[in-house]
Amino acid sequence: MPSSYATHPEAREIVFDFLQGYDVLGAFWMTVKLAVFSALGSLVWGTLLAAMRVSPVPLMRGFGTAYVNIVRNIPLTVIIVFTSLGLADIFGVTMGTSDFKIQGFRLAVLGLVAYHAAFVCEALRSGINTVPVGQAEAARAIGLNFSQTLRLIVLPQAFRAVIGPLANVLIALTKNTTVAAAIGVAEAASLMKSMIENEAQTVAIGAVFAFGFVVLTLPVGLFLGWLGKRLAVKR
């Protein structure tokens, strides 16, 4: 319970009565944790995928393309449920813990990473395509090899061009963490569902959670949008 309400007990009683006994902030904290870990993971895996998709090795290109086209077309719900039912139950991937609560969280992160990496990959790839050919040619002319060209010349420019699109992936990811409720991760959406079932003030509950997500996503979008504009490589 936010401590600021404690100073106005009467206001809290009237307005936020339905929040009593529910750990709304805790649920949103779980959402934030899911979003942060998944965002980092998808950035790493997505970058690797993008590197594969533009690599000179045809097989890796093929794998990258296949991965993106398969993962993008499956509902996230299916992927998340499959991490638990398939990976954990059948393949015995325990994510380094035997505690189901932690395991569920890590599996959800894994599912979110697997899904959003495909979008990160596509964003980066289109970003790479915005880098003029001359940049890469010049890099090769001074003797840089493929990985050097990619790391030192192309990606730094590409990343700047894709801050906007990546911000959108991040926003989508934040919202998509709600799907983790399907495997019992106690994040915002699962709390909202149980609150709606038990309490009468549907509108108020809906408003609180909607507000929570607006608070989480809008500033990120605004900030990264501004950053993207600032850092964009002027051509």
Added chain:
Amino acid sequence: MSSVLYDAPGPRAKRRNVVLSIVFVALLVLLLWWVWRTMDDKGQLKWPLWEPFTTAEAWTTYLLPGLGNTLKAAALAMAIALPLGAVFGIARLSDHRWVRVPAGVVVEFFRAIPVLLLMLFANEFYVRSTDIGSDQRPLYAVVTGLVFYNASVLAEVVRAGILALPKGQTEAAYAIGLRKSQTMTGILLPQAVTVMLPAIVSQLVVIVKDTALGGVMLAFPELLNARSTLAANYADVIPSFIVVAVVYIVVNFALTSFASWLEGRLRRSKRSTGAVLAPDEVEELNPAQTAGTFGTGAGGTI
């Protein structure tokens, strides 16, 4: 492919590529072998688990009606969201502040909220405030949630589509004395529809995927939910998930391919203005960015 990054491979590069390919294939094969082995160990590859999918009944009783509901909800959501999105998209381009700002707020608000919450909320609203039958209510709730979200995404598509048209179109329209509304309905919108088509079709993919949320949370009898009835009957949880995932991939891949075919066709076409909004260019329009600067492509629609 983007050969920007490397020259045509020489003898050494060719050798290195071959080695890399072999290592990569080896790793991939190792992974697949492990997957196969584990599934075999756990008895997931036994024919009785997969056999139901070769019978017509599994499809006609469970999966096809489920897929029908998925497509029905997706089609309804698209049909309702498109005009709504057009209205809001145009409103955001209005010269009047009192139209532009509220429209912008509404669009940004619904873009910021998870579809899942919108669906749950819509369902609860229908339960308490209407007397829609319980057999129809999940559909209503799913479509409502999808409409709110996708209308605001499509509003951005429409806005981007109109902005993608060459400025000369507007200027020429004004020059021959058309009013603002005439310019919009007679000149800009018809062209923008063509420009937007690929993006709209690929938004359908998003909608199709999102119907699955209604299956898990609201018991809407779509494909994923039909799977659970099927699995209860045949006791084949894992195979049913794999089959359903394949169905989603096929349907959505067809839509995606259609979108890129459309995009390619429109790009090649000589009669258009040459402006085409690729599916993945829309999301580029960030809340903070006001207008105009897309063209770099983006992460696709999610």
Added chain:
Amino acid sequence: MKLRKVTAATAVVLALATAATACGSGSKSGGSSSGDGKTIKIGIKFDQPGLGLKKPDGSFSGFDVDVATYVAKQLGYKPDQIEWVETKSADRENALARGDVKFIAATYSINDKRKKKVDFAGPYLLAHQDLLVKANADISKATDLNGRKLCSVTGSTSAQNVHDTIAPKAQLREYSGYSECIAGLQSGAVDAVTTDDSILAGFAAQDKYKGQFKLAGLKLSNENYGIGVKKGDTATMDKINAALQKMVADGSWKAAVEKNFGPANYKNEPAPKIGQIVK
């Protein structure tokens, strides 16, 4: 020229949309057939083997289905006049209140909270919360669950109760359906599945699982399955009660229990007396 293309393009999108819609509605229209118009809508579960299950040929089977069919017969409806409606747990009160279904027989346990919203005929079965474990497992009491893995459906209070009160060290895995839990039990990912023993027995009796699982027989709670009717519809309630009494008396009740739960070695309670609720 330009207009022609726009029209064509719009037509494509519209065709796509209508094709999808037609496809969806086409599969649905089979529901409201029946010649003489006299049908009865009954709410059941579609995904619980042994209780209410939609079979591949589109027919329904299970104990709830048999009871409902018998009751409907007593109310004057032939089996082919019954229209089965899926009523998920969270939706049962609403479906009755709005009259979407005449009555509900869907593992519907009678409790005070629900009694405020609907009226119950019956009970027609006394079930207990129980554990389903592997046939060779050494779980015989609920405290054995400490340190073990327990599976239940998301938001289920029964699993939460076990976790909170009896075996706090048990680990809880949540899935959206029981068939996922049972699959996990089979693969060894979880050690026990908890819910009503009738539901568990239904799963355990399935061909693919036969002989692999056993019920722990713990009786963690009493679940009096009733037939829900609209609040205040005492006429229907009385008729259903009479039908249930007749069903027990003429032996159909016992036959239905044996047919649906028999293979699972489920020790059913004797037929409950109407109106007698075991707390």
